[in-house]
Amino acid sequence: MFAVTAVPAALGVGALEGVAVGVAVGLFGVSIPVWVYGFGLAVARTARGDDVVVASLFFLQGSAPRRIQIELLGGLGACVVIAAATAVANPFGVLVPMLPLGLTGLWGARHGTYPPRRRTTEGPMKEGSPSG
Secondary structure, three states: OHHHHHHHHHOOOHHHHHHHHHHHHHHHHHHHHHHHHHHHHHHHHHHOOEOOOHHHHHOOOOOOOHHHHHHHHHHHHHHHHHHHHHOOOOHHHHHOOHHHHHHHHHHHHHHOOOOEOOOOOOOOOOOOOOOO
16 A cells, blocks of 8 residues: 555655555554554563563564565565655655564564573572672
8 A cells, every 4th residue: 555655656646645645644653553562462471481572573583484574574675665765755654664563573472482581680689799
């Protein structure tokens, strides 16, 4: 939908300029609850003991099968290319890649595989220790 409206508008089809802006802003608006929901799921998984980090959540590094990475990150890459190519004609288009990035994070939060979180301390600090 983004490409169908943004590319012709960038090529000078004046009738689609307003539509392209509306689609871009609408897709960005959809991305906000997707991000909030995905981030909430990731926080819940972290609280349950999974070691969820940004790279594995949003870029699926080590948390998703290669096929899934290619599909989700390929869509993100295509969206970034279209946004960059049409940014002069429709500056709102640069907001659109937030949706595929948020959807990637949502997939990672729901279906990603993460190692257990490591403990950072052995227990309570003892009196007389350098930090206590």
